[in-house]
Amino acid sequence: MTKARHYVLAAGGTGGHMVPAAALAGELQKRGHRVALVSDARGVRFPGLLDGLQTHVLPAGRFAGGPIGYARAVARLWEARGMAIELYKTFKPSAVIGFGGYPAMPALLAAFHGKIPTAVHEQNAVLGRVNRLVAGKVDAIATSYAQVERLKDAHRGKTHLVGNPVREAVLALRSQPYPLLEEDGIFRVLVTGGSQGASVLSKVVPDGLSMLPIAFRSRLQVTHQARIEDIDEVRAKYAEHGIPAELATYLPDMPEQLAWAHLVIARAGAxxxxELTVAGRPAILVPLPSATDDHQTVNAREMTNAGGARTIPQGQFTPVELAKQMQKLGLDPLALQNAAGRARSCGRPNAVRDLADLVESLDAPAAGVPVGLAKPVKMAGAAA
Known part of the structure; x- marks a missing residue:
């Protein structure tokens, strides 16, 4: 049995950082370890993720706003580093794992100061800014994609492909078949812009669906996550077009929504x-163009190249284009089921297990093997 240890997970306050951190926390706790999570005020209040998990808030801010803004950010960073050093004196972590986002930086700097083993997990297909800054000093880099941009060749020797952990309820969908779709049966569409919604989906999707042939349009049943400022207008549009639709600003039952969805229209967040690839759900992806380093466009390539998704740049995302792509995907049930299988082929269902194995190896290296490489995960392919 593995010896019980203490681990600190440090993540920014968005869903993209918090979901994999929470998944790893759950896996490590199952293995008998004690886990503390460090984030900002947003992260520790993230709905439904952190029940029963020790949490700590560190001050953090973006490096922006000119010289004064940079000076304030550095001061907050140094203050947070000191707080993390004090935390480590009592919690005594065996390793510190960063998941990106500015709140992860002081926790990692404190670990470097205390010579505590470290790793970072990158959710996107482009190495994020904080992970780039610390990549040279951490003991291991875990990635979600086989090809990661902005990752230096010098760091590939300590890089491990593990995938991006998902919630257990989503992982359970992998053992379930793609929902039966008959030629004249209900066609269920899930529209989601991620944890913060997406106004462009609200503006385009109802009108795009209304342009489908009547025989196709009459079969639609839509669940649409919209921002609170958009939801009334979106609801009115669906009603005007006669398309049955359920609207919500937040979908706490996302695994259930994925379970019945035949097609998902979404951003391309990590x-x-x-979740789409683990569950095996075909999608129309509209990457967020303002995402740092345009990482959502790069994220979408693997699934799109595999044939499990169609990507529409936001500048080309019009009702007409959406209707065209919907017909290409949705009019042939066999083709849609094939796309679901291709999406599934990109999934990495063992991500949380492989990441936890890597984390456990950080402070228990095999004889003669550098720290962080005791249990390497092969950088190739997708899990079956």
Missing amino acids: STLA
């Missing part, structure tokens, strides 16, 4: 793609 957690969204991890």
